[in-house]
Amino acid sequence: MEAYDALVTRVSPKELSEPAPDDAVLQRIVAAALRAPDHGRLRPWRFISIRGEARQRLGEVFAASLLQRKPNIAPEEAGRERQKPLRAPLVLVVAAHIVPSVKIPAVEQLLSAGAAAQNILLACHAFGFGAAWKTGEAAYDPGVKAALGLEATDEIAGFLYIGTPKAVLAPPALDPADFLKAWPAQ
Numbered sequence: 001m002e003a004y005d006a007l008v009t010r011v012s013p014k015e016l017s018e019p020a021p022d023d024a025v026l027q028r029i030v031a032a033a034l035r036a037p038d039h040g041r042l043r044p045w046r047f048i049s050i051r052g053e054a055r056q057r058l059g060e061v062f063a064a065s066l067l068q069r070k071p072n073i074a075p076e077e078a079g080r081e082r083q084k085p086l087r088a089p090l091v092l093v094v095a096a097h098i099v100p101s102v103k104i105p106a107v108e109q110l111l112s113a114g115a116a117a118q119n120i121l122l123a124c125h126a127f128g129f130g131a132a133w134k135t136g137e138a139a140y141d142p143g144v145k146a147a148l149g150l151e152a153t154d155e156i157a158g159f160l161y162i163g164t165p166k167a168v169l170a171p172p173a174l175d176p177a178d179f180l181k182a183w184p185a186q
Contacts (some may be wrong), residue, residue: 001126002027006122007122007140009125010121011071011170011171012132012133013123013165013166013167015161016087016088016089016130016165017088018061018089018164019164020088020089020163021090021124026090029120030179032122033047033116033117033120033132036116037111037115038086039109040104042099042102042104044098045094045112046077046093046094046095046096046097047093047094050090050093052091055091055100056086058091059083061138061143061144061147062082063079063082065137065143065144066078078183080135084134084136088138088162088163089152091159091161092120092162094113094114094117094157094158094160095145095148095155096154097150098154098155106155109155110155112160113155114157117157120160124162129163129164129167130163131159131160133158133160134159134160134161135157135159136159139157139158142179176185
């Protein structure tokens with residue numbers, strides 16, 4: 001797939017199933033992530049691959065996080081939170097290892113992880129897989145970060161759900177002119 005075609009045809013699928021990229025393809029996908037802009041060459045990216053039964057354990061972490069934040073939550077809501085990691089055969093956590101003692105602002109380190117996540121979405125598409133970027137409150141929860149082995153100062157940029165799309169979606173019709181403005185305005 002040509003690079004430009006990947007950029008303008010990628011969409012987030014609604015449903016994902018097996019297969020997900022195997023370890024060899026996942027290595028190639030992550031190699032694309034490592035080309036993200038990186039001010040100061042800090043290499044802040046961290047990637048955590050979660051497959052198989054580990055997704056159920058992640059679901060338990062999500063549910064516990066929700067119950068910690070909202071102790072009176074209905075059991076059905078905790079159950080939905082528990083099921084989230086089962087939406088795809090592979091969940092790839094993208095995080096930024098924030099180094100506060102450098103001159104590069106933390107936001108730039110997080111943006112680098114976001115750019116790495118975008119590269120992953122595009123690489124998945126180029127390899128014929130689907131990927132959807134999710135966050136939610138769990139991404140900002142200190143308990144979730146700790147359970148994943150991240151440091152308290154690290155930030156989760158997103159949970160990337162990866163697999164084979166159950167249906168092919170057409171990209172939405174968007175006109176670049178609606179989003180591109182000249183400055184100063186004439």
